[in-house]
Amino acid sequence: VHQQLAWYVGGPVLGLCVVALRWLLNERLGATGAWSNAVEKLSSPGVRLDTRGWLLIGLLLGGIVFGIFGSGLDGYGWLTETFTGGARWVVVPVLVVAGALIGYGAKVAGGCTSGNGLSGNAVLSPASLVATATFFGTAIAVSFAIEALT
């Protein structure tokens, strides 16, 4: 990463996004809800994109702008380092399954890193504190397990 923002700059800006959405619209910022609105829209033609769906479009646009000015990725982390050559295709099904766990799990838990981790914890919602402790603990354990196996 060549142009990484210092964490003490990026973090507060991210926190202000949570405050801004609350102050402007009295809504909880959450990326899972944003995806969910888009999926609802795609599955049932009657549903309109609401503010959640527009938040998703904003996220995509933010990525596009960074993609133009920022540095791209070289490979994809431990996955492309582990599955090389003829085994490279394995990365795709692994990511699809991981993505499905992320989407389904976040919906069951009522939020992801932004919805529960930031927005929910910032208002000290007990469910979000439990969810965040669980997913951080799980992710750390799984990361160390992957590290041990690869």
Added chain:
Amino acid sequence: VRRLAALAVGFVFGLTLSWSGMTDPDVLRDGLLFKDFYLFGFFLSALVTAFVGLRLLKVLRARAVLTGEPVSWTAVAPERRHVVGSLLFGTGWAVADACPGPIAAQLGQGVFWSVATAAGLVFGVWLFLRRAGTVAA
């Protein structure tokens, strides 16, 4: 205007996630392996900022600028689903080294592999909505 406001917040969110390297699987992974403080510094400073900002809105009895309603939220009591869902989510997060916000930003950046993660994410969300009866088959 409301949608534009959400779009603007999403844009800043997506740009900041990208610029902070949250869309780079190595940054995520090094954070989760405690090799690099960045992830936790980033997350905790975001959380503290959001906490202070939302407290201020509450103390000032702010009204939402675009809707006029008083700013308010409700606390949710923990249930089994919060633990079960987060176990699944945390596993997927550690394998893909990306969560829903960064996955959207990765797609925008044109990261090839994120198409697979996003496809899985959409399927997972759809499966939940289908089982909950929100969307038809």
